[in-house]
């Protein structure tokens with residue numbers, strides 16, 4: 155340990171140490187002036203900086219300083235381009251330096267288990283390997299500038315409904331192979347300064363006090379020596395948390411938990427060594443942050459805007475291009491640009507990642523600025539979702555009068571957000587109807603899709619072009635025009651499977667669950683791992699994306715025919731641009747286990763490379779496969795194991811477009827095979843639609859399934875949510891008063907972000923447990939007051955009222 159830290163530890167009092175373990179307020183760590191320990195600032199992220207100079211909320215309503223809004227992770231993940239993501243990370247870090255922020259709260263890397271998770275727009279992929287590569291690049295980019303990152307949300311936070319209390323019931327194999335792998339890769343490879351724990355429980359224990367996750371896996375297995383902070387309000391039992399490896403509690407403001415730490419050391423529940431360890435991690439972070447501050451830093455808004463445009467272009471995915479309707483040409487054509495979202499182009503999500511962009515060019519603005527001959531019709535209202543026949547009529551008329559009708563459609567801001575999950579996978583009815591009406595009268599319809607996650611497309615066979623921009627950031631308009639008109643050749647690939655209908659997804663019957671538990675019954679069969687294994691035809695497969703040029707794969711060569719499990723296999727393959735435009739292809743390497751000793755996905759992505767090629771140019775892509783590329787997590791051995799046998803090496807441009815393949819024999823050691831002789835047909839041959847019986851899932855889970863019973867349990871507790879306590883008279887009053895209080899400042903606000911955030915709060919706050927409300931109240935609601943309230947709720951009204959009054963007065967006096 156750094157001598158300076160040892161010296162400081164010696165001089166700190168117990169109270170100061172405990173105090174350092176929680177923030178000073180919403181965004182800053184505490185300082186200790188007498189020892190010259192400064193405070194450093196952390197801020198959201200992750201697709202741009204959200205520094206709030208004057209506010210205490212973490213939901214995006216308060217003003218934040220202008221910053222470049224880059225494409226969100228669902229878009230960036232589709233670029234399959236780590237160097238681009240690194241560049242974006244560097245640019246965001248430069249903005250952090252300029253604004254005096256030391257740690258950016260991102261990247262968010264949870265797996266897209268189900269397309270309806272409200273926060274999928276903030277995550278990269280359904281595939282853990284791709285996620286790990288993207289996260290590594292982002293962290294390296296940010297940290298190369300001396301700004302820390304906070305990889306989040308560790309772990310298994312894949313649903314927003316009930317996120318603060320739900321128990322994610324996930325089998326060990328899926329945990330390791332799907333939900334932890336991205337974290338493992340990025341933590342080992344990029345060493346993020348901090349890790350942010352998730353809100354939820356993982357197999358019965360809150361992530362904020364989960365020793366297995368925070369100490370056994372993160373610290374011991376992965377050798378992580380950075381700092382772990384809580385998600386905002388995620389702490390349950392603070393002392394248990396420190397002992398399990400949670401160093402910093404955020405946000406700060408209340409003193410209750412600091413006092414609990416002091417008490418625990420005094421009464422011997424926790425040793426001083428454990429506390430010193432947490433404080434040392436924190437001091438290290440503060441010293442790193444402080445020494446990297448650069449008061450002279452600045453950034454160039456225009457060049458960052460240009461980078462945002464470049465990132466949007468590299469991330470967009472061309473999903474359909476029938477008879478080469480795209481690219482469009484600027485001359486001699488009349489275009490109809492249709493859709494409310496063309497003018498109010500949705501370019502980012504909402505919640506804690508909401509950014510105040512430095513500038514924004516909508517699709518409409520970019521069409522105008524780039525001199526395109528077009529007529530505009532609104533077509534639908536993006537907010538109310540109701541079909542307006544006048545708008546439809548006008549749009550149809552404009553479309554008839556054009557050579558090509560370009561409809562900008564997509565998820566409205568109210569549909570997807572942090573804090574709650576989507577109700578369904580459909581576009582608003584008024585958009586679906588508009589697309590149908592226009593395609594009924596026009597042969598040349600191109601859809602430009604915006605939104606953070608997949609939607610069903612019942613109209614897909616009726617349109618000729620489909621360009622998916624995801625949430626493309628503040629350069630959305632320029633990017634759209636350059637892509638549509640072929641100034642830039644699309645090269646994005648889906649980082650998630652687009653199913654034909656929601657029911658096609660393996661977790662469809664098990665999402666969102668709650669309030670007590672969510673069972674990950676599909677185990678490892680997430681995304682293409684299920685679609686490909688169960689042979690379910692997707693609308694668009696994982697890894698898929700078109701280009702205006704064509705590519706050819708050839709000459710797959712493996713360095714060996716047989717390797718020992720500890721050996722490495724060199725793989726090379728040629729890719730040629732066989733068309734007539736420069737373009738980029740993503741060469742994807744999948745491994746297929748043919749041994750069939752343990753249930754496995756049909757194939758798994760193990761490597762990829764994005765290559766930029768001139769027409770006629772050929773490059774040789776080289777990959778190296780090591781032991782982990784052939785391993786699975788053996789729950790009996792508690793280790794990664796390689797089954798001896800033949801593995802196919804598959805090269806393609808999506809999980810369904812495989813062009814080259816070859817076989818290697820891998821020699822592994824003998825070991826105990828898990829699930830042997832167990833009757834688990836749904837895992838051996840996953841059915842459609844996916845269902846696993848209780849009995850089968852319990853076998854894979856390795857123990858009996860936890861109860862789904864919820865409140866009314868014995869008694870109300872700190873963990874009871876506002877919604878739960880509202881079943882009582884007093885609880886209902888408290889519930890209403892808190893919702894009113896939280897939404898009050900925004901009641902008069904009319905702008906769209908405020909409407910969206912208010913909606914998010916209304917859906918989210920009732921699911922907040924009382925403990926979290928206390929932590930986030932900046933000291934206004936103490937745990938002492940909560941004790942009084944709980945006595946009242948638990949029918950000890952007189953005692954409770956007395957306590958509540960006493961604690962309220964005490965809080966005021968303090």
Ligand code: BGC
Nearest residue numbers: 198212213259306385386506
């Ligand atoms: C989110 C985090 C975010 C934090 C601070 C939480 O609600 O889950 O991702 O970093 O707030 O805004």
